[in-house]
Amino acid sequence: MNDQVGGAVIPAGFDVPVEPLRRAAHYTGEPGCIAEARSFAAHFVRSLRTEWCATIDERSENEVLLVVSELVTNADRHSNGPYILELEGTDAAVTVCVYDSSGALPRRFPRDPERVGRHGLEIVHALASRFFVERVPVGKRVSAVVSLDGK
Numbered sequence: 001m002n003d004q005v006g007g008a009v010i011p012a013g014f015d016v017p018v019e020p021l022r023r024a025a026h027y028t029g030e031p032g033c034i035a036e037a038r039s040f041a042a043h044f045v046r047s048l049r050t051e052w053c054a055t056i057d058e059r060s061e062n063e064v065l066l067v068v069s070e071l072v073t074n075a076d077r078h079s080n081g082p083y084i085l086e087l088e089g090t091d092a093a094v095t096v097c098v099y100d101s102s103g104a105l106p107r108r109f110p111r112d113p114e115r116v117g118r119h120g121l122e123i124v125h126a127l128a129s130r131f132f133v134e135r136v137p138v139g140k141r142v143s144a145v146v147s148l149d150g151k
Contacts, residue, residue: 054091075100
């Protein structure tokens with residue numbers, strides 16, 4: 001990227017993409033979809049490293065993959081149809097969105113170490129800097145923003 005100052009061209013450093021990297025994948029709910037979604041997310045993180053020159057440590061990458069796993073698992077278990085995984089990222093954060101056909105909003109249960117299962121949203125809330133749910137015409141969109149700052 002170059003800037004012009006008084007007619008002189010001054011190199012401004014690396015060219016940084018203006019738009020976030022965006023990818024989406026559609027899943028039918030057939031066996032293996034959750035693993036496919038994790039693989040899709042891992043490829044997305046590699047693309048962020050390449051296309052955005054993002055410095056993403058192993059912990060942050062694992063957090064993104066875990067959030068993807070939890071949200072896709074919820075869509076797989078609780079919706080009556082296919083679902084869409086949408087990822088958007090920069091060098092600072094990845095937003096994980098899952099669209100599904102169920103109008104039922106996800107429910108976060110109180111912390112209970114003795115409970116078996118139903119800890120998914122508890123995990124997502126612990127890892128995400130923001131979490132929100134929106135109703136859409138065909139169901140809902142569940143979104144979580146995972147910071148890539150390594151904290």
